[in-house]
Amino acid sequence: xxxxxxxxxxxxxxxxxxxxxxxxxxxxxxxxxxxxxxxxxxxxxxxxxxxxxxxxxxxxxxxxxxxxxxxxxxxxxxxxxxxxxxxxxxxxxxxxxxxxxxxxxxxxxxxxxxxxxxxxxxxxxxxxxxxxxxxxxxxxxxxxxxxxxxxx
Numbered sequence: 762x763x764x765x766x767x768x769x770x771x772x773x774x775x776x777x778x779x780x781x782x783x784x785x786x787x788x789x790x791x792x793x794x795x796x797x798x799x800x801x802x803x804x805x806x807x808x809x810x811x812x813x814x815x816x817x818x819x820x821x822x823x824x825x826x827x828x829x830x831x832x833x834x835x836x837x838x839x840x841x842x843x844x845x846x847x848x849x850x851x852x853x854x855x856x857x858x859x860x861x862x863x864x865x866x867x868x869x870x871x872x873x874x875x876x877x878x879x880x881x882x883x884x885x886x887x888x889x890x891x892x893x894x895x896x897x898x899x900x901x902x903x904x905x906x907x908x909x910x911x912x913x
Contacts, residue, residue, distance in 0.1 A: 784891075788841050791888050795837045798883065803830060806875045814868060825865055828856065829872050836895035848895055853902045873900065 770778075795802075807826055814822065832852065839848035877896070881889060 784843075787888065788843065788891055791884065791891050792837050792841045794883065794888075795833060795892070799830065799833070802833075802876070802879045802883070805879060806872055809875055810868060810871055813871060817868065821865075822868070825868050825872065829869075829876065832856070832899055833876070836892060836899065839895045839898075840892050845895070845898055848898055849902075853899065856899075856902075869903070 803826060806829075807822070810822055810826075835848055835852040839845060839851075873896075880892065880896075884892070
């Protein structure tokens with residue numbers, strides 16, 4: 762790439778660029794769906810956890826839902842950038858402490874399950890494969906710290 766005056770890119774390098782731009786286009790499409798459908802996705806989750814956890818205060822459930830909105834937004838940005846370190850440094854470092862302090866394991870588990878269901882209904886398998894590693898990273902971080910054991 763830095764020797765443009767000497768030659769054009771070899772076929773392998775142009776193939777890599779094509780693959781990168783194709784995947785970027787797919788990631789951008791998934792990102793836009795998450796952005797545009799966020800309210801619909803989370804309204805169904807909010808309705809379900811309100812009925813599943815009647816003993817929890819409205820404020821407590823709202824706090825957990827807001828945290829999961831942030832999780833999905835950060836996962837979407839990490840997916841768009843294709844950068845797991847972005848997610849680790851921007852979200853997971855503070856989130857693990859928050860989850861541990863508030864001891865909300867059961868609610869987080871349920872939201873994760875509902876979110877997975879919503880996204881699987883929303884996306885095709887190849888689209889889901891783009892966002893899934895970042896959601897799994899959230900899942901694995903909780904598991905690693907023995908904070909929340911989220912189902913796969």
